[in-house]
Structures are given as structure tokens and as C-alpha cells.
Amino acid sequence: MGCDRISELPDFLLTQILLNLPTKDSVKTSVLSKRWEFLWLSVPGHDLKVNDFPRRGKGLESFIDKFLDLNQETRMQKVKIEYKKSKDEPLMEWIATAVDRGVQHLDVETDIGPNMPHNFYKSNTLVSLKLVSIGIVDPEFVVSLPCLKIMHLEEVGYEDEPLITEKLISGCPVLEDLTVIRLSLFSDVLRFLRVRSQTLKSFRLTFKYGLFSNAFSVEIDAPRLEYLSFKDNQSDMIVIKNLNSLSMIDIDTDFMVKFGAILMELNDLNYLRKRDTIRDFLTGISSVRHMISSDFAVSAQPEESELSYVPQCLSLTLECVEIKQLIMKGETGIKLVNYFLENSAVLKKLTLSFTGSPMTIQELDFFKSLLTSTMLSPRCQVFIY
Numbered sequence: 001m002g003c004d005r006i007s008e009l010p011d012f013l014l015t016q017i018l019l020n021l022p023t024k025d026s027v028k029t030s031v032l033s034k035r036w037e038f039l040w041l042s043v044p045g046h047d048l049k050v051n052d053f054p055r056r057g058k059g060l061e062s063f064i065d066k067f068l069d070l071n072q073e074t075r076m077q078k079v080k081i082e083y084k085k086s087k088d089e090p091l092m093e094w095i096a097t098a099v100d101r102g103v104q105h106l107d108v109e110t111d112i113g114p115n116m117p118h119n120f121y122k123s124n125t126l127v128s129l130k131l132v133s134i135g136i137v138d139p140e141f142v143v144s145l146p147c148l149k150i151m152h153l154e155e156v157g158y159e160d161e162p163l164i165t166e167k168l169i170s171g172c173p174v175l176e177d178l179t180v181i182r183l184s185l186f187s188d189v190l191r192f193l194r195v196r197s198q199t200l201k202s203f204r205l206t207f208k209y210g211l212f213s214n215a216f217s218v219e220i221d222a223p224r225l226e227y228l229s230f231k232d233n234q235s236d237m238i239v240i241k242n243l244n245s246l247s248m249i250d251i252d253t254d255f256m257v258k259f260g261a262i263l264m265e266l267n268d269l270n271y272l273r274k275r276d277t278i279r280d281f282l283t284g285i286s287s288v289r290h291m292i293s294s295d296f297a298v299s300a301q302p303e304e305s306e307l308s309y310v311p312q313c314l315s316l317t318l319e320c321v322e323i324k325q326l327i328m329k330g331e332t333g334i335k336l337v338n339y340f341l342e343n344s345a346v347l348k349k350l351t352l353s354f355t356g357s358p359m360t361i362q363e364l365d366f367f368k369s370l371l372t373s374t375m376l377s378p379r380c381q382v383f384i385y
Contacts, residue, residue: 011039018043019078024052041070045078045103050085061090068097080107092117099123104147110134113157121145121171131156138164143171154181166194179204194219204229228285238277240284249285250292282311289317293336294325314343322351337371347377353385 006014018026018039023046030037046067053060060083079098083091095108096117102125109132116131121139128150135157151172158164169175175197181204193216195203200222206229207216217237220228225243229250232238238253291313321340340350359367364384371382 007033007035011042014039015043019045022047022049022052024048041067042074044071044074045076045080045105047078047080049082051082064090064094068094075102077103078105078107079103080105082109084109084111095120099126104128106130108132108134115157121168123148130154133157136164136168138167143167145172147174148172149174150177151175152179152181154179156182163192163194166196169195169197172197174199176200177202179206181206192217192219194221196221198223200225202227205232207232238281240281243284244287246285246287248290248292249288252294279309282309282313286312287317288313290320291318292322292324294323310343314340315345317346318344319346319348320351321347321349322353324353326352326354334371341371341375341380341382343376344380345376347375347380349381349383351383351385359384 009017018029023040023043026040026043030040046064048060048064050060053063076098079095081091081094091108091110092114095106096119098106099117099119103123104125104127106120106126106128107130109130111133113133113135115135115137118139120126121141121143123145124147126145126148129145129148130152132152132154133156136153137158145168151168153165156165165180169178176199178195178197178200180193193205195218201224203220203222203225205218217239218232219239219241220243221241223242224245226245227248227250228243228246231250231252321344323336323340326337337350337352340347344350367384
């Protein structure tokens with residue numbers, strides 16, 4: 001008979017293994033043997049969904065209450081809960097209890113939009129935080145999250161305090177990874193997002209544009225930022241500062257030019273301001289070596305505009321470019337590809353991918369015939385998919 005190496009492990013290692021399983025699977029291990037029968041109760045955390053319980057979550061509340069009651073002396077490492085029910089009082093109590101017991105990784109998703117409990121803003125143990133469809137409010141005291149390194153805010157409600165996100169970020173002195181996702185289907189008081197951090201290394205902003213959404217402005221000041229994902233069709237003003245460490249950017253934005261062009265003439269002062277915004281943005285990413293973009297980001301600009309400005313990153317640092325969602329016969333897409341070939345002095349790899357079905361050999365040859373540029377970089381290779 002083979003050796004049961006798992007059973008040879010001490011209990012504290014077994015509970016760490018179970019911690020990485022959904023709680024419903026952790027509970028199932030209780031039938032393995034007498035030793036495993038109550039081991040799941042010693043797991044320092046839980047991963048629960050309302051759908052894990054029959055009859056639309058009946059029994060979830062009593063299960064968590066019992067779990068917490070039996071683990072009163074245990075410091076909680078990880079709490080993940082998806083709670084989509086009509087009442088929020090139990091959820092806030094569970095979160096507050098988890099914070100009091102030193103939770104390190106907190107992941108909460110709901111669709112009822114309750115506000116986070118006040119003790120959350122003073123957690124000395126949180127390392128990672130993910131909030132989805134939940135509210136945050138100004139606690140009216142200094143936010144202090146001294147250990148928080150990863151923060152994910154998705155469809156978060158801001159009540160009546162537009163600067164609470166900035167206050168939250170400023171209270172995280174070791175923050176390294178920040179994600180902000182908003183769909184803008186429901187307007188709220190948030191009109192301005194300022195991200196200032198001396199420690200931030202990765203920032204992802206996804207902001208989908210809604211026809212009746214309010215104007216929105218973004219400011220990023222992060223001298224240690226290395227990766228920026230900027231998928232934002234809402235912001236009409238973008239200010240970036242001190243991005244000297246930025247090496248990779250994934251950009252998909254029309255800088256509100258497409259929508260604005262419907263409402264204004266090309267010589268409108270508002271359009272000129274947006275053009276300057278684009279130029280300043282490109283100037284601010286002067287250290288980028290790897291860029292991922294889409295044809296949409298350029299095709300949104302009026303046809304009369306020309307790609308004439310050459311940012312410093314093309315001349316000095318840009319080594320790899322990926323352009324996605326190209327249209328086979330799209331003129332602006334061809335201009336964009338030729339623009340990179342003609343102006344990127346140290347470019348090593350240019351990768352192009354098209355919308356729709358895979359290209360035929362005839363279509364590939366046709367597209368190559370449109371690339372009439374003389375490559376500035378002799379080492380550049382072009383890959384087409």
C-alpha cells in the first residue's frame with residue numbers, strides 16, 4: 001500500500017492547505033477519517049458564496065456565526081465572501097469581526113452596496129483587499145492601513161465624499177498594486193481620481209464610458225510605478241507626473257475625443273485642449289519600453305489629425321509594441337503602424353493583431369504592401385496575427 005504523505009503533515013500545515021480551498025470543499029474533507037472530521041474548523045479563514053447553500057443561501061448566516069464562535073481564539077488569515085442578499089447587517093458584522101481578529105486577506109463581493117465598517121480603516125494586519133459593489137465612506141479620522149500592499153476597488157460606492165479614494169490610498173504607505181474598475185452606468189459624486197503613492201508599482205484603471213456619465217479627471221503621481229493599464233473612455237482630463245520608472249503600459253483610451261468630436265468643430269478650443277492632453281500623456285511616459293495599444297485609441301481621433309508628434313519613449317526606450325484590434329482596411333490603423341516603424345529608434349518587436357476572423361494569405365500580403373515605411377530600427381521584427 002502506498003504511503004499517505006499528506007496525513008504525515010502536522011495539523012497547522014493541513015489547515016494552511018485547506019485555507020486555499022473553497023470552504024465547501026474544505027468541509028468535505030471531514031469524511032476522510034477521524035483526524036479530518038473537525039480539522040476544517042481550525043482553518044484560519046473561509047471562502048464562501050451564497051450559492052454554496054441551498055434555498056438561496058439559507059443557512060449561510062448560521063454557518064458563519066457558528067464558524068466564528070468556534071474559532072474565537074484564531075487569528076484569521078483570509079476571508080473571501082460573495083454575499084448577494086437583500087440584507088447587509090450580518091455581512092458588516094462578519095467583516096468587522098474578521099478585522100478585529102487580524103485578517104490579512106479580505107475579499108468581499110456584494111450587490112447591495114453596504115458601507116464598510118469603521119474598524120476596517122484602521123486595520124494593522126490587512127495585506128490585500130478586494131471590494132466589489134460595496135460602499136466606502138469618509139471615517140472622519142486618518143486612514144491607517146500600514147501593511148496593505150494590494151488593493152482592488154470595483155464598482156465601489158463613494159456616498160457623499162468624492163476624495164475618500166485619495167484618502168484611502170494615502171493611508172497605505174506600502175501599497176504596491178492598485179486596481180480601480182468602474183462601469184459608470186450609475187453616476188455618483190466621484191469626479192476626480194488622484195493616485196499619489198511613493199511605493200506603487202502597478203496600477204490598473206478600467207473605466208467604461210456611458211453616454212450620460214459625468215466628466216471625470218485622473219491624476220497619477222507615482223515615481224516607482226512600473227506597470228500601467230489604462231483602459232479608460234470616461235476621463236476628459238488626464239495628468240501624469242513622475243512616472244520615471246514606468247516600463248510597460250497597456251493603453252486603450254480615446255481621451256474623450258471621439259465623443260467630443262460629435263459635439264464640437266475641429267478648431268474648437270475644447271478639442272485643442274484634448275489634443276494637448278494626449279501630447280502631455282505621451283510625454284509623461286517617456287521611459288516606457290513595452291507598449292500595448294489598440295487601433296481604437298487612434299481611430300477615435302478625427303481623420304484630419306496627423307501623427308506628427310514623436311514622444312521621447314519612441315526615440316530612446318521603446319523596444320516592444322503590440323497593437324490590437326486593427327481593422328484590415330482601416331486607414332488610421334495603417335498610419336499608426338507606419339508611425340511606429342518610422343519613429344521608433346530602438347524597436348525590436350512589433351506585433352499586430354486584427355479584429356474578426358484570422359487573416360488569409362492574400363489579406364496578409366495586402367496588409368504588408370501597405371506598410372511602406374522605412375524602419376528606423378534595423379533590428380525590428382514585425383509579427384502579424
